[in-house]
Amino acid sequence: MDNSKKISKARTGLHRKNVQQTTSQEAAAETFKGDSDAKRLLHELQVYQTELETQNTELRQGQHDLEHLLEEYTTLFECASVGYVTLDRDGHILKINLAGADLVGMVRSRVNNLLFRQFVAEVDHSLLTNFLENVFSAHSGKITCEVRLLQAGKPIKFVQLESMPKASNQENLVAMTDVTGLRLDEQKFRIVADNTYDWEFWIEPGGRFLYNSPACMRITGYDPALFLTESELLDRIIHPDDKDVFAHHKHAAATAGKVDEIDFRIIRADGEIRCIAHGCQPVYDRKGNFLGVRGSNRDITRRKLAELIMQARLRISDYMFGRSIEELLTKVLDEAEDLTNSKIGFFHFLDTDQETLSLQAWSSRTLSSICSAEGKGHLYPLEKAGVWCDGIREKRPVIHNNYESLPNRKGMPEGHAPVFRELVVPIFRNNLIVAVLGVGNKAVDYTDQDVETLQQLTNIAWDIIERKQMELTLKESEHRFRSLYENLNEGVALHTFIYNEENEIIDYRIVAVNKAYETILGVDKSTVLGKSSCEAYGAVTPPYLKEFSSVIDSRTGLIFETYFPPMQKHFHISVIPWEKNGFATIFFDITQQKSYEHQLKQLNLSLEERITQAVDDMRQKDQMLIMQERRAIMGEMINNIAHQWRQPLNVLGLYLQDLTYAFDSQEFDRQYLDTSIDNSMRLIEHMSQTIDDFMNFFRSDKSTSLFSVNRVITRTLSLIEKSLLVQQIKIDFQADDDLFINGYPNEYAQAILNILVNARDALVEAPVDNALISIRSFAEGGKTVVTVTDNAGGIADDIIGRLFDPYFTTKGPDKGTGIGLFMSMTIIEKNMGGSLTVRNTGRGAEFRIEV
Numbered sequence: 143m144d145n146s147k148k149i150s151k152a153r154t155g156l157h158r159k160n161v162q163q164t165t166s167q168e169a170a171a172e173t174f175k176g177d178s179d180a181k182r183l184l185h186e187l188q189v190y191q192t193e194l195e196t197q198n199t200e201l202r203q204g205q206h207d208l209e210h211l212l213e214e215y216t217t218l219f220e221c222a223s224v225g226y227v228t229l230d231r232d233g234h235i236l237k238i239n240l241a242g243a244d245l246v247g248m249v250r251s252r253v254n255n256l257l258f259r260q261f262v263a264e265v266d267h268s269l270l271t272n273f274l275e276n277v278f279s280a281h282s283g284k285i286t287c288e289v290r291l292l293q294a295g296k297p298i299k300f301v302q303l304e305s306m307p308k309a310s311n312q313e314n315l316v317a318m319t320d321v322t323g324l325r326l327d328e329q330k331f332r333i334v335a336d337n338t339y340d341w342e343f344w345i346e347p348g349g350r351f352l353y354n355s356p357a358c359m360r361i362t363g364y365d366p367a368l369f370l371t372e373s374e375l376l377d378r379i380i381h382p383d384d385k386d387v388f389a390h391h392k393h394a395a396a397t398a399g400k401v402d403e404i405d406f407r408i409i410r411a412d413g414e415i416r417c418i419a420h421g422c423q424p425v426y427d428r429k430g431n432f433l434g435v436r437g438s439n440r441d442i443t444r445r446k447l448a449e450l451i452m453q454a455r456l457r458i459s460d461y462m463f464g465r466s467i468e469e470l471l472t473k474v475l476d477e478a479e480d481l482t483n484s485k486i487g488f489f490h491f492l493d494t495d496q497e498t499l500s501l502q503a504w505s506s507r508t509l510s511s512i513c514s515a516e517g518k519g520h521l522y523p524l525e526k527a528g529v530w531c532d533g534i535r536e537k538r539p540v541i542h543n544n545y546e547s548l549p550n551r552k553g554m555p556e557g558h559a560p561v562f563r564e565l566v567v568p569i570f571r572n573n574l575i576v577a578v579l580g581v582g583n584k585a586v587d588y589t590d591q592d593v594e595t596l597q598q599l600t601n602i603a604w605d606i607i608e609r610k611q612m613e614l615t616l617k618e619s620e621h622r623f624r625s626l627y628e629n630l631n632e633g634v635a636l637h638t639f640i641y642n643e644e645n646e647i648i649d650y651r652i653v654a655v656n657k658a659y660e661t662i663l664g665v666d667k668s669t670v671l672g673k674s675s676c677e678a679y680g681a682v683t684p685p686y687l688k689e690f691s692s693v694i695d696s697r698t699g700l701i702f703e704t705y706f707p708p709m710q711k712h713f714h715i716s717v718i719p720w721e722k723n724g725f726a727t728i729f730f731d732i733t734q735q736k737s738y739e740h741q742l743k744q745l746n747l748s749l750e751e752r753i754t755q756a757v758d759d760m761r762q763k764d765q766m767l768i769m770q771e772r773r774a775i776m777g778e779m780i781n782n783i784a785h786q787w788r789q790p791l792n793v794l795g796l797y798l799q800d801l802t803y804a805f806d807s808q809e810f811d812r813q814y815l816d817t818s819i820d821n822s823m824r825l826i827e828h829m830s831q832t833i834d835d836f837m838n839f840f841r842s843d844k845s846t847s848l849f850s851v852n853r854v855i856t857r858t859l860s861l862i863e864k865s866l867l868v869q870q871i872k873i874d875f876q877a878d879d880d881l882f883i884n885g886y887p888n889e890y891a892q893a894i895l896n897i898l899v900n901a902r903d904a905l906v907e908a909p910v911d912n913a914l915i916s917i918r919s920f921a922e923g924g925k926t927v928v929t930v931t932d933n934a935g936g937i938a939d940d941i942i943g944r945l946f947d948p949y950f951t952t953k954g955p956d957k958g959t960g961i962g963l964f965m966s967m968t969i970i971e972k973n974m975g976g977s978l979t980v981r982n983t984g985r986g987a988e989f990r991i992e993v
Contacts, residue, residue, distance in 0.1 A: 225301075225318035231278050233258045233270070236313055245301060245318055247293035263290040263298065270303075277305045277314050288321065300325040341439040344425075347432050349373050361418070361441045363411030381407035381415065388420075395422055395435055405442065413586035415483075417446040447595050450481055455602045462610050470610055471503035474603040475579070479505055481599060482565065482592045484581035491577045492534060497524050499531070502577075533566040534575055539597065540566050543587040563588055567596045569604050577604065631730070633659035638724040639691065640674060647691045649674045649684045653724070662731050663709065679708060686715075690727075693719045703732065712736045798822075849887035851919055851926055852877040858891045859917075862898060871905055871913040878920040883993050885974040890993075893966040893978070897930045897989045900963060904934035904987070925976075928991045936982035945980055 225242030227235055235253050243250040246261040262270050266289040273287035287303045305316040335342050335355050341362070342355040350373050354366040362379060369375050380388050384406035391404050403421040410416055422437030454477040461473045475487035487505035492498070524531055529551045533540040542548060545561045564582040568575045579600045584592070627634060636654040639647045651674050655667045670678040675685055686704065693700050700717040712733045720726040801818055804810040859873060866873060883890070898915065905913040916931045937945065948964040970978040976993035 346434040475505035485583035851881040875917040896962040896966040901932040931988040932986040
């Protein structure tokens with residue numbers, strides 16, 4: 143029940159009570175009917191009493207309502223999400239709610255009577271002082287202020303203070319709103335805006351800049367802050383030719399709210415002209431109030447220059463037809479001047495020796511009004527050229543923006559255009575400079591942008607120039623070809639195929655012939671040109687139609703020799719595809735050559751028998767040598783086996799003899815017999831193993847395998863070590879860590895054995911003290927190397943180069959066939975992809991195997 147109903151009910155109760163009292167009082171007043179004054183006085187007292195009781199009831203109800211409202215206010219104050227703080231004129235905290243205490247970061251019971259400024263960042267103290275002065279002043283309206291609150295160990299909070307001024311009070315309620323998130327978002331947005339590549343800005347309705355991004359400096363060359371203080375600066379830097387366009391756009395955006403994009407040019411602080419893509423749009427608040435214009439400017443100079451360069455390329459390409467190379471060069475220079483705002487231009491070619499220059503062209507403006515110096519086409523060395531050739535010497539573009547101050551300049555020839563600034567760009571092809579293009583006398587300094595522009599133009603232009611040169615070369619080549627075609631000794635004819643209705647080739651037509659055609663065939667070209675082959679040669683079927691038609695899908699053509707019965711001549715004919723539906727024939731008369739070949743064939747027939755006989759003799763000789771080599775190898779093997787078996791056989795014989803003697807002695811028993819038998823069996827097994835080793839050694843490998851080089855060398859030495867000991871030859875084998883090769887181990891062992899046998903034979907034929915064969919194995923340069931060195935005195939210089947030739951030997955015919963080292967070289971180089979070499983060391987020969 144609300145307060146009004148409570149008050150109405152209370153008043154109704156009082157009225158009833160008053161009526162009852164009045165009735166009783168009237169009854170009592172009957173006794174005082176005669177006293178009118180007393181009666182009136184009693185009535186007034188009764189009315190007054192009723193009013194007092196009514197007021198008393200209303201006061202009690204009002205107090206109750208006030209207490210209820212105070213309770214609600216306290217709850218609202220304490221639980222509000224906004225912080226509230228009551229401050230006196232000095233800024234002391236008289237009262238603060240829970241949200242406020244949370245903002246200052248302190249328990250509420252400890253905040254009272256503290257100065258509010260102690261929670262505010264020092265940099266904002268002056269803001270707080272001004273706020274309090276305005277709050278406790280006579281001014282009207284809401285007062286706001288934004289300060290930063292500090293909390294120990296926590297991030298700064300941004301707080302907005304709001305209050306209504308009350309000049310007469312000693313305290314005032316201040317609302318505190320946390321705007322930290324808003325400020326951080328604003329900070330993020332500003333970071334984004336400040337770091338955009340484009341030039342972003344905000345202009346208020348009055349035309350003043352509110353914001354200007356740092357990219358403005360890169361694009362305009364002016365400090366962004368200048369635009370905030372000089373609103374007309376943007377209008378000032380617009381290119382004069384674009385001011386009207388920009389003014390019209392600006393007016394439309396400000397008055398009609400038109401969203402539009404335009405391109406215009408500006409003049410930078412350094413004088414450079416930049417092309418700008420501009421876009422802007424008006425900004426309104428939620429109520430539709432115009433807040434200003436937000437815009438963005440992008441530097442599109444590179445894109446515009448690219449468009450201009452492509453347009454220049456099209457103009458140069460269109461210009462080249464029917465023009466000389468000199469006219470084309472002048473056109474290129476004119477375009478270069480326009481793109482870089484230059485006043486002069488020149489083109490030099492550089493010879494392939496990279497030392498000789500030739501002046502090829504000047505620009506039209508240079509020739510007509512500035513330069514009259516001679517020298518077009520003149521050759522002169524690079525070393526005599528001035529500083530403008532620094533681009534060639536340094537192999538890079540060169541800018542001279544203060545030409546007069548250059549210490550190494552050599553001056554200009556008489557009649558040469560004066561130069562204040564210059565830009566020279568070398569043109570490269572296949573890492574060589576082929577030409578240089580230069581421009582000069584720009585009104586402002588040349589920049590890297592000019593370099594890039596000129597490089598793009600020169601690369602495009604040089605392709606066109608090369609095409610023009612190729613066109614001229616092609617014409618010259620065509621002229622030379624025509625001259626060669628007419629003066630060839632071979633006959634040349636051009637033909638086109640003739641088809642029937644089924645698209646089948648049925649003949650060919652002669653469309654062109656040279657002078658040699660007429661001479662070789664003995665016909666006049668007027669009788670064959672334009673005719674089919676059957677008509678021209680009087681044939682029933684087209685001669686060689688099958689051969690000629692086969693070249694249609696061929697890239698290499700066809701070459702054949704033939705005998706042509708109608709003319710009784712032999713011809714050598716080359717057939718080449720020509721155009722889409724034709725072919726060319728190049729032919730010459732080989733009738734006399736065929737006659738010589740017939741005579742030579744007859745002569746060869748007589749020689750064939752003699753050659754066959756000689757070959758048979760050589761084969762027999764080879765077979766004899768091979769048999770001799772096999773016998774030598776067999777003898778060598780038997781000899782090595784004999785050396786390997788001689789000592790075991792002697793020991794075996796001693797064991798057998800010892801058994802006879804021991805049998806008659808007291809030492810002989812079963813154990814003695816078993817021991818002797820065991821020793822004998824071990825010797826027999828050793829001899830059997832020797833046979834297996836020799837058999838495995840001479841068995842051919844069928845596939846490659848990974849094998850140990852040192853193990854193969856050790857196994858090979860075991861086969862001939864007894865033979866070497868008999869000859870009193872020492873072996874010194876020194877090996878690195880185990881080395882491995884992927885190849886044929888048995889063949890590799892045979893190659894090593896042949897070299898060792900060769901070294902042994904050399905030491906036997908030339909006896910020396912302390913005969914020695916040294917073997918070394920090691921890794922070098924990613925390969926495995928084995929060297930075999932002897933001290934037999936070396937190999938004679940006149941035969942060392944023939945040592946690996948087949949059938950070459952310095953031994954007698956009964957001692958060698960000369961194919962051992964040849965076989966070793968074949969195994970190492972052909973079978974295993976290595977190398978086998980020999981050299982003299984001073985003491986002997988050294989064979990070196992690398993795999």
